[in-house]
Amino acid sequence: MPQPLWLRIEGARQNNLKNISLALPHDRVTVITGVSGSGKSSLAFDTLFAEGQWRYIESLSTYARMFLERVDRPDVDRIEQIRPSIAIEQKNPVRTARSTVGTATEIYDYLRLLFAKIGRVHCPQCGAEGGSDTAETVVDTLLREHPAQRALLAFPLAVPPGARTGGAGTTEFLASLLQRGFARVKVGGRVLDLSPPPDVDLSEAREILVVLDRVILAPEQRGRLSDSMEMAFREGGGRVEVEVLGGEPRVFAQQFRCPKCNLTLARPQPLLFSFNHPLGACPDCKGFGNILRYDEARLVPDPSKSLADGAVEPWSHPSGRWYQKELLKAAKRRGLDVSRPYADLTDADKQWLREGERHFSGIRGFFEEVETYRYKLHVRVFLSRYRSQFPCPRCSGARLKAEALAVKVGGLTIAECTALTVEELARFLRGLGLRAWEEAVAREILKQLHAKLGFLLRVGLSYLTLSRQTRTLSGGEAQRINLANQLGSQLVGTLYVLDEPSIGLHARDTARLAELCRELAYAGNTVVVVEHDRTFMDAADYLVELGPGSGERGGEVVFAGSRAEFLKDARSLTARYLTGQESIP
Ligand SMILES: [Zn+2]
Ligand SMILES: [Zn+2]
Numbered sequence: 001m002p003q004p005l006w007l008r009i010e011g012a013r014q015n016n017l018k019n020i021s022l023a024l025p026h027d028r029v030t031v032i033t034g035v036s037g038s039g040k041s042s043l044a045f046d047t048l049f050a051e052g053q054w055r056y057i058e059s060l061s062t063y064a065r066m067f068l069e070r071v072d073r074p075d076v077d078r079i080e081q082i083r084p085s086i087a088i089e090q091k092n093p094v095r096t097a098r099s100t101v102g103t104a105t106e107i108y109d110y111l112r113l114l115f116a117k118i119g120r121v122h123c124p125q126c127g128a129e130g131g132s133d134t135a136e137t138v139v140d141t142l143l144r145e146h147p148a149q150r151a152l153l154a155f156p157l158a159v160p161p162g163a164r165t166g167g168a169g170t171t172e173f174l175a176s177l178l179q180r181g182f183a184r185v186k187v188g189g190r191v192l193d194l195s196p197p198p199d200v201d202l203s204e205a206r207e208i209l210v211v212l213d214r215v216i217l218a219p220e221q222r223g224r225l226s227d228s229m230e231m232a233f234r235e236g237g238g239r240v241e242v243e244v245l246g247g248e249p250r251v252f253a254q255q256f257r258c259p260k261c262n263l264t265l266a267r268p269q270p271l272l273f274s275f276n277h278p279l280g281a282c283p284d285c286k287g288f289g290n291i292l293r294y295d296e297a298r299l300v301p302d303p304s305k306s307l308a309d310g311a312v313e314p315w316s317h318p319s320g321r322w323y324q325k326e327l328l329k330a331a332k333r334r335g336l337d338v339s340r341p342y343a344d345l346t347d348a349d350k351q352w353l354r355e356g357e358r359h360f361s362g363i364r365g366f367f368e369e370v371e372t373y374r375y376k377l378h379v380r381v382f383l384s385r386y387r388s389q390f391p392c393p394r395c396s397g398a399r400l401k402a403e404a405l406a407v408k409v410g411g412l413t414i415a416e417c418t419a420l421t422v423e424e425l426a427r428f429l430r431g432l433g434l435r436a437w438e439e440a441v442a443r444e445i446l447k448q449l450h451a452k453l454g455f456l457l458r459v460g461l462s463y464l465t466l467s468r469q470t471r472t473l474s475g476g477e478a479q480r481i482n483l484a485n486q487l488g489s490q491l492v493g494t495l496y497v498l499d500e501p502s503i504g505l506h507a508r509d510t511a512r513l514a515e516l517c518r519e520l521a522y523a524g525n526t527v528v529v530v531e532h533d534r535t536f537m538d539a540a541d542y543l544v545e546l547g548p549g550s551g552e553r554g555g556e557v558v559f560a561g562s563r564a565e566f567l568k569d570a571r572s573l574t575a576r577y578l579t580g581q582e583s584i585p
Contacts, residue, residue, distance in 0.1 A: 003446040007048075007495070007526060008324025011077030015042035016555035026081070026543060029517050029527045030159075033255060034558065037550025040530045045087060046090060047074040048528060049497040052085025083526055085495040086486065090503060092478035098276050098289055101473075102466030104481055105456065109467075110449045112273040115414050117445065118438040119407035121265045121440060123258035131266040133252040135229035139222060142242060147215050151227050152243040154186055154209040155236030164203050166333050171197045172315075177210060184211040188242075209241055211267040217549070241582035267418065268407050273414050283399055285392035289399040295388035303343035312353070314386060323366050327353075329546035330360035350472070410518075416464035425466065426453040455484035458516055460509035476504040480513070492524035502533035514539035537563070 007204055013019050016039050024428035032040045053071045060068070094271045102108030121130040142151065163173035174197040178183065184191050186209035190478040192198045196276070204210070212230040212235070215221055232240040238254035256265035266272075274280040279308040281287030300311050307327060310316035311343070315324040331338045336349055345353070356362025366426045367386075382581060391397040409552070410432045429449055435440060456462070459480040479501060484497065498517070502510045514536050519542075521527040529536060537543060543566045545558040559569050 007082055008078070008080040008186060009043075009076065009129045010045065010079075012043065012047050013075045014046045015039065016043050016551060017047070018555040020555070020557050022544065022557055024528065024544070025132040026523055026526045028531065028541035029514075029521045029539060031529050031531050031537050032543060032544045032546065033530075033532055033537065034546035034554065035550055036548040038544055038548075038554035042555070043544075043546065044497050044528050044530045045089075047076055048073045048082070048495065049085045049087045051076065051079045052082050052495045055082060056084040061143070069085075078320055083156045083493055083495040085497060086503070087497045087499070088479055088486065088503075088555055089499045090475040092471065092473050092475050094473075094478070096471065097469055099465050099470040100418070100479065101422075101461075101465060101468045101470060103276070104340050104470045105452055105466075105485060106420065106549070107449060107452045107456075107466055109270075109310060110445055110452065111119060111414055111417060113268040113461075114442055114445045114449070115269045115273050115407050115409055116270040118434065119409050120377070121256050121268065121413075122408065123261060123263055123447075124406055125263060126258065126260050128258055130256045130258050132254055132256040132267065134254060134437055135226050135233055136440055137435075138229055138240065138242070138252045139225045140436060141243075142220070142225070144352050149217050150245045151215055151217055152186075152211055152245070153213040153215060153232055154211045154241045154243070155232040156239055156241070157210050158207045159205045159486070161204050164205065166201065170200070170202050173202075174198065174200075182210050182212070183253060186207060186211060186243075187583050188404045200497045203462075206233040210235070221372070230575050240546075250309045250417070266403065268404070271517050272404045272407075273400065280391060280400055280404050282395035282399055284394040285399065288396040289392055289395065290389040291392050292387040293390045294363070294386050294577065295390075296390065298341050304341050306339045306341055307336075307353075312517040314363075314366065314382075318332060320366070323361075326360055330357070333359075337347075400485055417465070421463055422453055422456045423462040426450065426457065429453075451483075452488055455487045456481070458487075459484045459507055467469060474504060476501070483513075483516070487520060490523070494529065495526045496520060499530045500531055500533075501529065502531060503535055507535060510535045513540075 005026045007020075007026055010021045010022045012021070016037075020043075031043050031411070034040050050071055051074050054073050057065055057068055057071060100108065122128065124128055131300070140534070157177075160173060162169045162449045164170075174185070174194055177454050178194040178197070183194055185194060186192070187200055187202070189207060191211065192200060205450045210301070212232050213224075215225055215228065229240065233254055238250050241249050243249040256267050257263065258265060269279070271277050271279045275282070275287035275289075277287075282289075283468070299313060301313055302311065307313040310324065312320075312327070315319050315327065328338055334349075334352065335343075336352075342350075352362070354363050366384070370379060370383060375382070392399075394485070395415075397400075398413070400415060405415060407413065409417070410428060412428070417428070420428060429446060456464070461477060461480055461484070464473075464477070470481075473481070479499070483498070483501070496517075501513055501517075505513065510533055516564065517527050517529060517536075518539055518541075529540070531537065542561070542564055543563055544560045545566075547554050547556065547558040559566060
């Protein structure tokens, strides 16, 4: 194994660090340990990470720098051989409901691609599965139904108006095809050689068929057949004609159709599955999956109260006094006993109270009026008190349009896929049972999906669903997602600084995480981990202990060296603990 290069720090004085100098190996895992307050974060984050960031930002143009946060340079004499740094902290900075585990890991982007490429579209009218031809399905069909027969492959081409006039226009058009390498065309069912340009009347022809290839339908020709078919679909705008010699020509089209109603169905684009894009988002909830609705439990918090006693909470405030009076008048007209508890009202009366009538605007009318003052902050605060999140009735919380939810892979919609846990989804994708062409088209996408799901499994997040909102994750979970993304990005020459990644993990998962850190380091990165966990220290190549005490009594290097040296070192409290001589107080 080649000897590592070293990152050298001289005279670090950030926070409580006592002018310390030390060197850390690149391409290895270094664990910085020590009692709480001994200066671990001051060294790892406030010195190493900060300097790595500062140098990186300095290397950018003035323009690019305007978009980045200003970073203060740490208090240190010299740092040599530092790499651009990335901090992986125990923090969850995400606040938006638009980010999910799926989008944050890009797994959702690959799922969208998978659904666009091989998703089976279902008819919105009858629910039947739509069908379409692709180069691969056509080749499958031909090889199966016409084995060893000869066939002509042709694509339709529009005849430009200038070529329909006869004479030079027609000759020029046909010569241009010859120039592009085509040897024959089919006009009115007849195959014509293009060399020399034939004398043919195109005045009535909207399109002609250009012969692309003559092939034998044999399995060993599959590669060539697929290539020609791809090209024919491309040149023919999604249509090809195949004439098996001695048979009727067959037309294949890439466009999706319902086999029952013959309705043209849209071939989905990846964006159709994006709940963060108007093309895919459910129009009612705008892709959030929830809608804010007036909540009966908040409007009438105490159903044992009567209408006369102010059961309708917003009307018990001074601003609602006029409405309360209107309510009592309208109830009298209706013959409704306003002294009965709200809970005892009939559904029809409750509906009347909510929706109003000709001379009484009801709770709905009240809010409609108040909402016209939404631009005032206190009005928005007032309104928010009476509304709660409810699953969107149109998409049932799936966030997507009906068209997107009519597309399935392996029998599931994309929303159903994201409701699976990482572990379940990985298993589901392995057992898809794809057709040959689907397999070919999806191979690369599935490879990426398995790699990304694999990273999540390895950082111990097998239990998360992809639809889980990122903002609801714990700091440790967010950190491990970040780590999984870094593993997936395959960067090299980077300094990673991690903050106690073992927090909240079982011993088995900690061991896996430590193993991942080693992988990251040995792939050509510098990994520095602030950690007390024994499993992690066991996995370290190099250890630094700061101390001896905390605050002003800390900030010195108690030990810095390889793990083997560390265990022999009698000064280190942590080493005595690791070798079982002492337990940490
Ligand atoms: Zn249909
Ligand atoms: Zn919705």
